[in-house]
Every structure is written in C-alpha cells, then in structure tokens.
Amino acid sequence: MEILELPIEFEFNGQKIQIYPSLIIDNNDLTLVDTGYANLLPLIEKEIRKIGYEMKNLKNIIITHYDEDHIGSLYDFKTKFPWVNLIASEIESKYISGELKAERLVQAEEMLDKLPIEEVEFGKWFIQQLKNIKHISVDQKVQSGSKILDGKCTIIATPGHTSGHISVYFPSIKSVITGDAAVNENDKLVIANPHFCLDIEKAKESLDKIKSLNAKTFYCYHGGKLTL
Template sequence: MEIIELPIEFEYNGQQNYIYPSLIVSENQLTLVDTGYPGFLPFIEKEIVTRGYDMQNLKNILITHYDDDHIGSLYDFKEKYPSVTITASGVEAEFISGKVKPERLAQAEAMLEHMPEEQQDFGHWFVQQLKSLKHVSVDQTVHDGEWILNQQCKVIATPGHTSGHISLYFPELSSVITGDAAVRDGEELMIANPHFCLDRERAEQSLKELKQLQAKSYYCYHGGILTK
C-alpha cells in the first residue's frame, strides 16, 4: 500500500492556492480521499494519470467531512465513475446525501446575519456555493476504530472542524490522512480555520489525538505532507 499526495494548484481571490487530496494505492485498486471544489474532477484526474495510474481502477472515494472544497466534485466523480464506492462517517453521510441540512450551511447562514457590510458579498457567495453543491448517496458509512481497506487503515473520529469528521491512520506506513483535523503550518500541525470550527474545543482535542499517534507522515489537505 502507498499514499500519494495530489497537489492541486488553483487561483482564489487573485492568489495561487493549493489543496492536497490523497490517493491510496493498494495493488491495482485506487482510493481517492476527498474531491476538491466543484469543477476539480479534471485537475485531480490529471494528477492521477500523470503518475501512471488508470482512472478505471478507481474503486473508492473516502470523504473526511462535508465542506465545499472536500465534496465539491463528488457528484461529478460518481457520475463519471458510477461503480465507485463512496464512504463517509454516518454523521457526514446525512449531509452529503441531503437527508439533513449541512451544519456548515447553517453556520454560514447564521454568520451572514452578523457579518460586516464589507464581508457581505463573500458571505452571500459562500452560502450560495454551499447551496449549489449536489447531493450524492453515500454507499458505506464507517465509525471510529473501524478497520477498512483490507484492514490496513483505521478510521479515527476527529470531530471539531465538523461533527462527523474522520481521519485515516495507516499503522504499517506510520501515516495519517488528516482531512481538516490538522493542517500543516510550516513544520507544525495546527487546527484548520479556527473561526469556522463547529466546536473549537473538540477540534483541539482531535488534533492532540492525531499528534499522539506520532506518525512519520501526516498528509494534510491544506499545507501538504508533514514528515517527522
């Protein structure tokens, strides 16, 4: 088994930005962790194919949590690769499928009511961005401590950024895919967007638990891989 970082470069508010989805390679099967913003399918495909892998071997998509930069292209992937199995935590699956109003959308709407006038345009845009995300049925839900991917990956519940956020621990590789439970800031792991955490205290505890794993490599969706 191998974990491959997929750096996706894009422009946002006139600045160059990156996200780092992860590709898990196990024998001939590919598992993608998170799918980028809406419209990012071709960018992610390009990164995978450039590394010599066949998209027809994409068998699974794991979603760490519901946010527009993590599930934005999930519908497109499922439409193009209908046999792929989509996996998320039970909590996040409710948001992704549209069965329950996403907590991120509820948060954004609440923040908009008290947002300074100069930030209102962005606030309205963000609410519409979340509302425009297409619902996708989740095929499989996972829970804290569950072993998946041929028993080589342990699901770790890392709530705080969102209620049902999960991270993925690979003991044999001494590696963790953090989602937004941790971001790389220089040579440190930090919580992502503290002001947008649904529960700051739980986010801090989740980060502490990830650090306690003392993994050699932390694959962060924001900031990239941190190798100890």
C-alpha cells in the first residue's frame, strides 16, 4: 500500500491556492481522499494520470468532512465515475446527502450579521457557495475505529473542525491522512484555521490524538506531506 499526495494549484476568488488531496494505491486500486473545490475534477484527474494511473481503477472516495474545498467536486466525480464507493462518517453523511443542513452553512449564516461592513459581501458570497454544493448519498458510512480497504487502514474520529470530521490511519506504513484535523504549517502539525473550528477544544484534542498515533508521515490537505 502506498499514499501519494496530489499537488493541485489553481486560482480561486482571485488568489492562487494549493491543496493536497491524497491518493491511496493498493495493488492497482485507487482511493481518493477529498475532491477539492467545484470544477477541480479535471485538474485532479490530470494529476492522477500524470503519475501513471487510470481513472477506471478509482474504486473509492473518502470524504473527511463537509467543507466546500473538500467536497466541491464530489458530485462531478460520482457522476463521471458512478461505480465509485463513497465513504464518509455517519455524522458528515447527513450533510453530504442533504438530510441535515450543513454545520458550516449554519455557522456562516449566524456570523453574517456580526461581520464588519466591508466583509458582508464576502460573507454572502461564501454562504451562496455552500448552498451551491450538490448533495449526494453516501455509500459507506463509517465510525471511529472502522476498518476499511480490506482492513488495511482505520478511521479515526477527529472532531472539532466539524463534528463528524475523520482522519485515516495506516499502521503498516505509519502514516495518517489528516484532512483538516491537522495542517502542515512551517513543518509543524497545527490546527486548521481556528476561526472556522466549530469546537476549538475538540480540535485540540483531535490534534493531540493524531500526534499520539504511531506514525511518521502525515498527509495534510493544507500544507502538504510532513515526515517527522
């Protein structure tokens, strides 16, 4: 089993951004972790092909949590590759499917009236971006401790950034895919944007949990791979 990071660079809202979705390779089967903003499918597909793999071998997509930069292209992936097995936590699956209103949308709407006047337009735009995310049903709902990919990796509940956030632990290769439970900032694992954390204390606990795992390599969606 091998994990490769997919460096995806693009312009978003007038800024250059780089994210690092992870690609899990098991024999010749592929599992993508998180799908980027809307309309990023072509860039992610190009990167996968560039490293020598075919999209016909994409078997699973794991979503760490319901945020626009992680699930924006999920609907496009599932539409183009309908055989793909979509994996998410029990909690996040309710937002992905539209069964419940997303926590991030609730947070953004509650914050709108408190924003400085110069940030109100951005706040409205951000809310609309969240409303534009297309809902889709989850095929495989997991919980903390669930074994996936033939038991080769373990789901770790890492709430705080969102309530149902998950990370993925690979004991045999001492690696963790962190989602937004940890980001690589100046070669250190830190909490992703504390202002967006729904529960900062749980986010701190989740970061400590990740650091306590028997792992040497951390695949961070923001900041890229960190090897200790």
